[in-house]
Amino acid sequence: MTTPIETLEFQSEARQLLQLMIHSIYSNKDTFLRELVSNASDALDKLRLESYRDKDLDADTSDLHVTIETDPAERTLTVRDNGIGMTRDEVIALIGTIAKSGTADFLTKLKEAKDAAASQDLIGQFGVGFYASFMVADKVTLVTRRAGTTEGVRWESTGEGTYTIQEIEDAPQGTAVTLHLKPEDAEDHLYDYTSPAKIREIVKKYSDFITWPIRMTGEGEGEDAKAETVNSMKALWARSSSEVTEDEYHEFYKHVSHDWQDPLETIRLQAEGTFEYQALLFLPSRAPMDLFMRERKRGVQLYVKRVFIMDDCESLVPEYLRFVKGVVDAQDLSLNVSREILQQDRQIQLIRRRLVKKVLSTVKTMMTADAEKYATFWQEFGRAVKEGLLDDFENREAILEISSFASTQDAEKPTSLRAYVERMKDGQQHIYYMTGESRSAIENSPHMEAFRAKGYEVLVLTDPIDEMWVDAVPGFDGKQFQSIAKGQVDLESDEDKKATEVAREQQKKDFESLLTWMATALGDTVKEVRLSSRLTTSPACIVGDTHDLTPTLEKMYRAMGQELPPIKRILELNPEHALVTGLREAHASRPDDEGLAETAELLYGMALLAEGGELADPSRFIRLLAGRLEKTL
């Protein structure tokens, strides 16, 4: 039954995106066809799969294919498939809205983008799918019928805020998208999308590997002309690598990933014998916007004997490699496998282990073979990869091996752990690091003083994940990780120690009574007061006990709603600092002076501020400080 035409509004994000497409700031307009053919091919995959699973599905799967028709007189181009199709509700949900996570972010960034190049870059990163049609068309008509149903749907829009939708009779199974091409492109043969030669060229370039036939009717010969298949239809991963060009790999990557940019690296993997499979994987050159969002998907598709089985197959890659895109084609699985079965499947687990090792070893090779490429990789995906230090026990060493970290050695360039270890000073036992919210907070923290003075390199760890893995990972290459803001540090060589032993003993005696008194005076805030060997210029600093949570981690847990007992830390005093020696003398001569307790409190507050911490009662701190300053005037 044909229903009246209804007019509906696009979701606001969709509207904004369409505006961009209409005013086409993306220079490579040809890509619209890649998107339409890619959608058509996905629709054929989905129908084939559904008909395997549902034997009663009333659908024709005898000749699944894509057809492209051009009509120079009407200036239209139609991409048609006889695949899964869409119901009315699906058209509204899938075409009228953008469900992609990260859309809001993307649109904000786009608004902030300074110039056309920056905007293009962003669009390339986001990928716009079906909406790319509006780069070349001023009106798009979509007619579709969901396989297994009888009602068709006709959708039409000029991309300007609204679309019409109507249920119709007699729609063929699948989807036909007709573009009414913009008149301004008519003169320009570069953009003449009614020219079969031009279309053939674009299909060859962007969609050759599509495993379904893409047919075109012969040039100018009317409706009876024999349709000719224009793509080679060979699954790229099944061809020998010497036959496939880099461009072909790149276009295939764009098809599977919906990314518009070239990948950073292509990885091929083949296994023969009793359990045969091929994998073609890619490392993207940019992190997707939803890399750290909860609903993000993993990027590897599963095929069984060339038949598409599922997207984002989580059994094939661990969470920390969720950015890896591509396909795995296994020969010996049943076409009926479900996600649940896959999780248990031993062969899948073996493939997964091999994929992980291959990805990690590829990155390792990249580190030496192409440092710049590696730097890009790490910049984009390092934060995700480090999650593997917590999850993937088996590959922990390999992950550490490909990780790099900011360091005090070179402000510009992160270092690998291997390089750090090679630079370690004679007698240095540990890999030193400090975690914190920013590089400057860490570098300016008092904890750093003695390390700097003695020339020890310290890793500067500012990602939230760093707080977690440093506690979980014991060491690298036999060297333990040691926080410079936790526990005791001992930077003196054995010789120095001997020389200063007597002096140290004396110092301990001298300060004993001050330390005991301060520990009581500050008892509510600190668990211990002791002398420090990590300070040169600051009077005091605060350190954590070896196994205590760091302040950042404490904050993170509290933000997540976890109940924690208050965590007290340790106040360390610099025995060489005039403020500390002065306080000791004052305490010795006037033990009952109440003002001294306030000085102790100020000292603690200063140490807290110096590491970038927050005072519990800033107004009290200021009052005390102002009181002291007044007396100096």
Ligand code: ADP
């Ligand atoms: P993407 O392909 O990146 O998901 P699109 O905007 O191109 O985004 O398409 C949105 C959705 O609309 C697709 O995911 C698919 O579910 C549906 N769709 C698009 N084209 C077709 C088609 N030819 N047949 C069936 N469904 C389609």
